Amino acid sequence: MPITSWKVGAGGTARATASMLDPRLIADLRAARRVVVFTGAGMSAESGIPTFRDRLTGLWAQVDPMEVATARAFRANPQRTWDWHVQLAEAVRAAAPNAGHAAIAALEQAGPEVTVITQNVDALHHRAGSREVVELHGNLLRLTSFVDEEAAFAAASPTICRVCDGYAVWEHCDPYAERGDLAAIELRAGPVPRCPGCGALLRPDVVWFGEPLAVDAIEAAWNAVDRCEVLIAVGASLEVEPAASLPWRALARGARVVEVNPVPTALAAQCHAVISGAAAEVLPALFAAIWPER
Template identity: 35%
Template sequence: MQLDYRVKIHRLISLIHQAGKVLALTGAGISTESGIPDFRSRNGGLWVRFDPAEIASVQALKRDPATFYRFHLPWWQTCLKAAPNVGHKALAQLEKAGWLLGVITQNIDGLHQAAGSQRVWEVHGHLRNCHCLGCGQIYELKQLYQSFFCTQCGNLLRPQVVLFGDPMPPDYFTAEKVLSGCQLLLIIGSSMQVQPVANLPALARQVVIVNREATPWDDYAELVFHESAGQVLKDLVAGLQGKTGPYFFA
């Protein structure tokens, strides 16, 4: 039996009231409302149309940098020009009010920080910088729009994002620690199909899913929303307004 949307919102508010430590885990689905394409949805997902191992791996970058960057630079530019949407802003409001400890994100677009979130763990890296595979020199990402090669030593530049074949960055292991003792994890806009992030919900006591399409975690969730992430989060904030959130962090 499916619950009425309003009933689910009230139930979510109740879960947040009961929880002492609430975190959000976000994926590409929260940023589609800012005009950024997602990866795995049936309608327009990048990895539905392209094999990620062929176009988004370390091997692909080293094998053919021109093709790699010809594919990625345009949609990265879309990310860099995008503005936070109501979902990003709602999560920032929840954190500021004390209802949310922070955001673990698979996204590289930086929109959580742009919306005002202070505690953000970027488990797939970010688009602020790139660095040289030779000497390690760090540049702003815009350098890639001028040249794919280091001005210091001539070696190939790569973005500070996690590509297929890369090890996970320090933020991922920090996120695992932060999830210790998490009573409620809000999974927002993620298909939960990418490892090892897909295992993170197991560290939380309860999970709530907000995603347009089904995920492997739906059967284990306290609540599942298939509505717009922005709408659900906006309604959640509205339901919590005027109340004092639990101050569960130092």
């Protein structure tokens, strides 16, 4: 498998990018009708989002992740976990999509059907205008009820709350509460809010350590990968399964795979091209090189 590898610095241009790509690969990418862009923490780093798994900087340097980002931590101390996520939410609200997010959103206008599969919980792809986004690890700014498996198991006959879809094991249900009442509650400083319907504590709708991915999200990701002709992996560490195997799944099905990452991963030895650089610089140049008529 031919491998193209180069670095794009701050001065990277579409012309330079095109000259470095194998012409046959450019032709394959240009002919693609379905493209998957798979993004990880590196995608959001230039927007100033503290990365979830980077223990050296940002919010993760101040805490042990096991004390704020697990179901066990929330059960033991809901307020501490909530307060920590409020800090992260403030960072997300203060951030803006970068040129890489914008380039991905604009790619839809170039013709191919684009599905974004992201490990990020910051919703920056949505804010940039991407329409088809699979959020593997959830969305920080969306809330859901905390389903305490132990309490649900202990309850005599748990029912499903029609507002939050969680197990309603609380007694003070509000029969008039609606889903809109839940959607109106935000991840803000203050006491941990409760579901307006069943009274269950609310939590950010993200995948904490030790929790499984949502089945519908991983199935949507697999479907998109199985249908794509091109997969571009951007800033993903590829350490966490099952997300990490998505590029290999695409390769096994014959798709062209390109990695964009300041620090290439194990994928680099297998994929069709590797571009060492930051997403905000590389993606606009790469897309302009592949789809210049856009």
